[in-house]
Amino acid sequence: MQGPAVFMDISLEDQALELRKYFKSLGAEIAEEKSPKGIEDDLHKIVGVCDVCFKEPNESEIEAILNSIVSIMVSIPLERGENLILAFSQRLTKAPGPKLGMVVLQSLWRLYNNLEANSPLRYHVYYHVIELAARVGYVKEVFTGVDQLRREFSACTPSNEQMQKLYRLLHQVLKDQNSELASKVMIELLGTYTDENASYAREDAIKCIATALADPTTFLLDPLLDLKPVRFLEGELIHDLLTIFVSEKLSSYQTFYNNHKEFVHSQGLDHEQNVKKMRILSFMQMAETNPELSYDEITSELQIEEKDVEAFIIEVLKTKLVRARMDQAERVVRVSSTMHRTFGRAQWQQLRDVLLAWRSNVHSAHEAMKSVAAAQIEYAAQNQKA
Structure with a gap:
């Protein structure tokens, strides 16, 4: 999605006045006159009734109105910016219907892209963008992967708790659309926990394992065992099931399933899909x-x-x-x-041996080429003497 800057030819104060009149004409409880407290108070009143425009039958009119509000927001220094932008974003996420939702999403995305890269408000707007994009089926156009997400917030660095909340939302909206990406998001979430708080990540860790097991494209699962929150699950059924998928054979899974059918299904896992993956x-x-x-x-x-x-x-x-x-x-x-199912010490040693053998072969080939080159030089010198 693109988010070009929004510009108007009239002053911000006149823009706010026009918006007040427009919302008043739609029946909103707002005065037509400018606020004596200035443009920030005007904006506060406008944001409070901005969702009234959803009753407007003309979608292009709705988009123009919302973009006008965005243009004011990004043009003035807001002392109470967080509350205003949060209120605006929350109201936009309530847009009814997918068609109107798409129009509103474009405006919300413009707001996000026109905020300063180091603004902490970018996180809050992005969170609501994902919420709305999920409703209108447009998440893949906004979120493409965890690397892209890191770049989005490289300058404003949200708190650990904020990122955990965002990762949970992304996992929730992606799990039925893109299980592979949902798994990566959940692994990223678990990576935000430390030794001190890993024990509190139990629910996230269980979701992470279940998502990875259910993903038909994920086969290399042993990295999950190294995640701190997953280690805290050792001894529980979900950890036992993960261990089977990491290193054991189909017969072990069949035994586990026969003993714990209800548990497997309670995790949202399909037995036949599990068997298919375990065979591979x-x-x-x-x-x-x-x-x-x-x-x-x-x-x-x-x-x-x-x-x-x-x-x-x-x-x-x-x-x-x-x-x-x-x-x-x-x-x-x-x-x-x-491909190795697990990559432990034995596999690293095997890789080391392969690389050492490769280096030795390259050295031998290099020495052989030097000998051939020297012989050719000597042969050419002898022919010149003759």
């Missing part, structure tokens, strides 16, 4: 230690029929977590590479 995770684990897997091993370990093996392998390849090819004649799957 189990296959990844099998492929880590065995580059050639027979159809019999796959059907036994993953509890699928042989006729479904090829369709399953195609689904695995779509995730791009595993590279493999099927040999239908030999009834085997040959794995060329696979």
Whole structure:
């Protein structure tokens, strides 16, 4: 969304007077005369009745009125700016209907973009922008990711509590639209807790785990175990379930589900989707230690029929977590590479060994090229003497 500055040709005082007259004509309880206390008091009175314009049948008229209010707000130093802008933003979020909501959202977004980058008010306006954008189905146009959010507030630095509140709102509005982004938002939220207050993040941590497990595109889950609030859940069922998805096989999940069906469903998790993800995770684990897997091993370990093996392998390849090819004649799957489900000390050591071997090979190739170059120089010198 774009938020260009709003300019009017008349003075701020005359703008306020015109707005007073307009709202009075719509039946609002506001005097037509200017306030003797100045433009700030005028604006206070106008904001108090600004939602009366929602009854205006002409949407372009509504947009013009709201933009006029915005132009005044961003043009004067407001001693009571926070209260005024909060009141204005809250009233705009009550715009009825998605069509009018879109018009109002544009004005609210203009207000946000015309505030100074270091203004603490940007946070409050942005929060209401997300609320309204969620109502009109426009969140993805406003919020694109946690990196973008950091850039938005790099100059005004909201408090930890404010960011936690915003992350919770974003997770709430994203969880049914973009589960992957919702998971990233929740992980970011959990990262705001410290050792001192991590124990208070229990509800957030549970939501984070449930969202990540439900996301069909999230397979690498072991980083969640390192989050402080998640560590406080150790010993609880949700932590046990996460551990199964991080490092155990399908059979472990089936046992857990048989013993705790009600709990799994209470977390908003779909059993069949869980089984599908656990099959992929189990296959990844099998492929880590065995580059050639027979159809019999796959059907036994993953509890699928042989006729479904090829369709399953195609689904695995779509995730791009595993590279493999099927040999239908030999009834085997040959794995060329696979992503590790967990990345601990053993995987770091393996990566170190690979990099050391690569460095050694590069050195050997470099020395060989030097020898070839020296031989060519010597050969050329001998030919010149001859």
